[in-house]
Amino acid sequence: MSEFSLIERFCHGIGQVQDSTIIGVGDDAAVVSVASDSQLAISVDTMVEGVHFLPDSDPADLAHKLLAVNLSDMAAMGAEPKWATLALTLPDSNTQWLAAFSGSLDLVAKRFGLQLIGGDTTRGPLTLTLNIMGLLPKSKALSRSGASVGDAVFVSNVLGDAALALNFLQGRVTLTESQALAVMPALNRPEPQVPLGRGLLDLASACLDVSDGVVADLSHMARLSGVSIELDVADIPLSEVYQDYLAHGGSLDLALTGGDDYQLVFAVPKGLERSVKDLARRLKLSISRVGQVVKQSDELVKLSLNGSAFQLGNVQGYQHFT
Amino acid sequence: MSEFSLIERFCHGIGQVQDSTIIGVGDDAAVVSVASDSQLAISVDTMVEGVHFLPDSDPADLAHKLLAVNLSDMAAMGAEPKWATLALTLPDSNTQWLAAFSGSLDLVAKRFGLQLIGGDTTRGPLTLTLNIMGLLPKSKALSRSGASVGDAVFVSNVLGDAALALNFLQGRVTLTESQALAVMPALNRPEPQVPLGRGLLDLASACLDVSDGVVADLSHMARLSGVSIELDVADIPLSEVYQDYLAHGGSLDLALTGGDDYQLVFAVPKGLERSVKDLARRLKLSISRVGQVVKQSDELVKLSLNGSAFQLGNVQGYQHFT
Secondary structure (H helix, E strand, C coil), rough: CCCCHHHHHHHCCCCCCCEEECCCCCCCEECCCCCCCCCEEEEEEEECCCEEEECCHHHHHHHHHHHHHHHHHHHHHCEEEEEEEEEEEEECHHHHHHHHHHHHHHHHHHHHCEEEEEEEEEEECCEEEEEEEEEEEEECCCCCCCCCCCEEEEEEEECCHHHCCCHHHCCCCCCCHHHHHHHHHHHHHHCCCHHHHHCHCCCCCCCCCCCHHHHHHHHHHHHHHHEEEEEHHHHCCCCCCHHHHHHHCCCCCCHHHHHCCCEEEEEEEECCHHHHHHHHHCCCCEEEEEEEEEEEECCCEEEECEEEEECCCCCCCCCCCC | CCCHHHHHHHHCCCCCCCCCEECCCCCCCCECCCCCEEEEEEEEEEECCCCCCCCCHHHHHHHHHHHHHHHHHHHCEEEEEEEEEEEECCCCCCCHHHHHHHHHHHHHHHCCEEEEEEEEEEECCEEEEEEEEEEEEECCCCCCCCCCCCECCCEEEECHHHHHHHHHHHHCHHHHHHHHHHHHHHCCCCCCHHHHHHHHHCCCEEEEEEECCHHHHHHHHHHHCEEEEEHHHCCCCCHHHHHHHHHHCCCHEEEECCCCCCEEEEEEECHHHHHHHHHHHCCCCCCCEEEEEEECCCCCCCECCCCEEECCCCCCCCCCCC
16 A cells, blocks of 8 residues: 555544644645634654553553643643644554554544544554644643642652553562553553643643653753742552552652653642642543642752652652663 | 764754744744744655655754754745754764754754754654744645636746756756766755745735746646646746757756746746846846646646647656655
8 A cells, every 4th residue: 555545544534623724634734724812832752662651562452552741731820622633653554453452542533632644654663753832821831841839739649550560461579450441541651631730720820740750750840940949748649549559568769759640730729729629520520639849959859758758769750762 | 872862963953033032942842933914834845865865865954954944934935934843763873973963953954044943863764854844924825725717827937947857867857067067066055945935925826836846846836726827838948058968969857847847936926026036137137927827727837838738758747756
């Protein structure tokens, strides 16, 4: 099958058609219209076989995760996802693989109101790059740099399940079958917190999504905001499976540094904490207060447990090239 | 070196800063502002080692070509390049390679007024994906689908030199040293026709850039426009090196189907041909009339030589997965 037929067959009509898309897939470039009261948020994430996912991973999972990690960046900015381009490098023209991949891509894209407007299909080692674009009300972007001393720090849902699932797959953690089934979606099909990000536009002073582990990610927020952040590790929200893992001698490290959580962690000025609770209720979402923003010191992220300093076994987040 | 230091060291400050960039590299997403009289053009192109370029290629050449193929898509739409994101998959953290690559990227980006606003660096087989964004005056995009019967068809500069250079490197074509030196830049450092695309906004009825060979690319224009296109192969503009190759028994196939030309081929309504000449003079560019748009028939692109049908040795453009 030729490159053109491949692209046309699998990339046309993916996601939700936007009124503001002037030209979609099939020309030298897509053309879109951005309303004058909006700004455009743009992000890119790549997943490489053998680095970000295991060989022979389910293509439907891969499509879900590729969109989720990129949608999570939109969530972290408070942006409404609108358009995406896909650069797909494939070892061969596997129609079955492509059908499963594009079917899942379409499903998730539609659920988040995202349209695929361009792509490039090339031959080579399996590599997936999605470039995502979303809209923001003017000057409302949730940056990483706005946290102020006195702000409270919150995180959505629970942390650590994706890392627990990965460590289970790698044989480093023991879980029962039902426990494994319970945490696997956190790894393979994370749910990007897009509605939460949109709801935080008028609440949060700084926000980011937890991709490299909450400690590493909060250190970026602290550095860019010129502050330090105190985390009380007892307040880190954990699933029942993780709590059971802890009770049987497991460590908090996976929840603090494991990464791949795609939850939002954000700072909120004093006096707005009640609004966070209202938002959580409205979105039927669990949001936990995990710490506070303090004056900057040598330690950008200070961990404590019941008032005493807490030491991690491994203080690094997941990093490529280390 | 950690992923964060790598990205910060090599991706910060690449290209020309735009007033309309609100947030650049370093947050969860970049944020830009699009003026209300503009639309946004978006395109993505990937280059894979061993497929699109030879192993151990000069990183400065790779950066140039990666930008050029993407800038060429902007040119084909008539868009003004503004922003790009880079997804860089590298087998290892080679500082020397990265310095050469990012230096060249910066140089070419600045020359075309483009700013790098985001990126993702991952470990894996060498794969380069650039997503480019540019601005267009509202409703002015040069699509592929607007060609009408009676339009004249033009092409910029010369065709076939990149294919000649590639075939020389592969030992399939013999060139003198000075001839090889003369055609190599067409392969490794193509010049995207951005000013020409901008100049065509009020002239061309349809336009695309020649990446898969002029015959294959024009067949897309013909199909999408509902027409056929006649090419007189004697009018295809050729370099002196190519003419010499022809004179010594070479074929026109490389110029017609070789690809990687990154020239613009475009249709212009009757009566505007004089304006094309004026534009060529103003841009100090060679532009040749190579054919005309005719009523659609089974043959989307009809080749003729001095009034008789012309047969290609190989009628296919370069395609992945064939």
